Amino acid sequence: MPVTPVWAASIWNVYFSNGSIPPGQRVRSESALPGPTTTFERGRDTGARLFVILGDFYAHSFQGELKGADGTTVRRLNWNIQPLTSTGHWRYVSYRFGLQNLPAGEYKIDLVVDGAPKGTYGFTLKNPRPAGVIPESSTAAVKDDAEATRSLRKAADGGDGHAMAKLGLMYFTGRGGLPKDDTEAVRWFRKGADIGDGLAMAFLGLSYWTGLGDLSRNEAEAVRWFRKGANAGDGRAMAMLGQAYWTGAGPLVRDEAEAVRWFRKGANTGDARAMAMLGEAYLTGRGALAQDDKAAVRWIRKAADSGDGFAMAMLGNLHETGEGGIAKDETQAVQWYRKGIEAGNGRAMAFLGSMYSAGRGGLVRDEAEAVRLYREGASLLDAVAMFQLGQAYEVGRGVPKDRQEATRWYRRSVSFGSLDALDRLVALGEQP
Helix, strand or coil: CCCCCCCCCCEEEEEEECCCCCCCCCCCCHHHCCCCCCEEECCCCCEEEEEEEECCCCCEEEEEEEEECCCCEEEEEEEEECCCCCCCCCEEEEEEEECCCCCCEEEEEEEEECCEEEEEEEEEEECCCCCCCCCCCCCCCCCCCHHHHHHHHHHHHCCCHHHHHHHHHHHHHCCCCCCCCHHHHHHHHHHHHHCCCHHHHHHHHHHHHHCCCCCCCCHHHHHHHHHHHHHCCCHHHHHHHHHHHHHCCCCCCCCHHHHHHHHHHHHHCCCHHHHHHHHHHHHHCCCCCCCCHHHHHHHHHHHHHCCCHHHHHHHHHHHHHCCCCCCCCHHHHHHHHHHHHHCCCHHHHHHHHHHHHHCCCCCCCCHHHHHHHHHHHHHCCCHHHHHHHHHHHHHCCCCCCCHHHHHHHHHHHHHCCCHHHHHHHHHCCCCC
């Protein structure tokens, strides 16, 4: 039963946080409490803790319903606190709401204290972006022309393992006058890996991770090749081994701190993808790193300047959203997305497609061009592009409405790590 207060609650502050206080730790000032969190991430954040800062020590009751954007109640609060004897002038109380099994979206609670409304408080629960695990070169040295292809083939035929890896990449992207041929790409990756080239090992590992060509998806085999490439000193293999730790792929236990260690090792070799992944870790404050926008943007920009298409897509997205301390500038975002596409990155294709779909960033709205970009990005195994292509089929935007085709693309996107696609399948009543 609710307690009967002897005095109206003196509330100084109310907020949600993903932080907590270790058991037994005494907090002597409000500044020592975890700060507010407005956006939580599925998978990373298992709970949202509601902090209430009080200027009294009386007994109080707290009620409320945590609701989604559609008004559905997902969690209930019915909580009593007892009076305390203290010589201080404030105290805090906190209540944890579990986030497991909640879909991404906006959530809010109308807080009632001692029967009186005390305001509405909320947060956003978002899905993490799928990892950029596409087998794309980070050197910007592979040009999209037939002469580059002839040079690579000559070097590969002469036993150059690095050239074999890059020739395989040309087949994967369908550039340099070559047809897109995933099976031929894998053949060249394997040839390079078999003679000890670390980059080829990284790309062969990615081929197993994604099930490229005639390979079955095999995360354990992918991790084995990533580790071999990393032991050979290849920065891209180090980046991908870090990504495997980040997601807990194959036989690995998920370990974000170990992932960051490998990202940093790869970045120190000059690998741009490792730089990009290290930047993303700083951006989200994960892997035992403090959240640091300046460090994040510094690493992402360095990766983009070194030719990494995924970093270009990330930098464009920061301009699009105004995150990371970067001024919002959709025109600049479009420019970075185009650069990422020139580097052969599927995520950049997905993001530019969204800009065409909405007619933003100085672009004329063009649903057909958006779908073309989604489809090209999906062919490069980008989970976001697959999800957006599924959305286009679901609502009939740029393509005929086709639920079966939408479901197919959502399932493929889920298989590459998209929780957004998983949410759509659940909403449609379909199995992943």
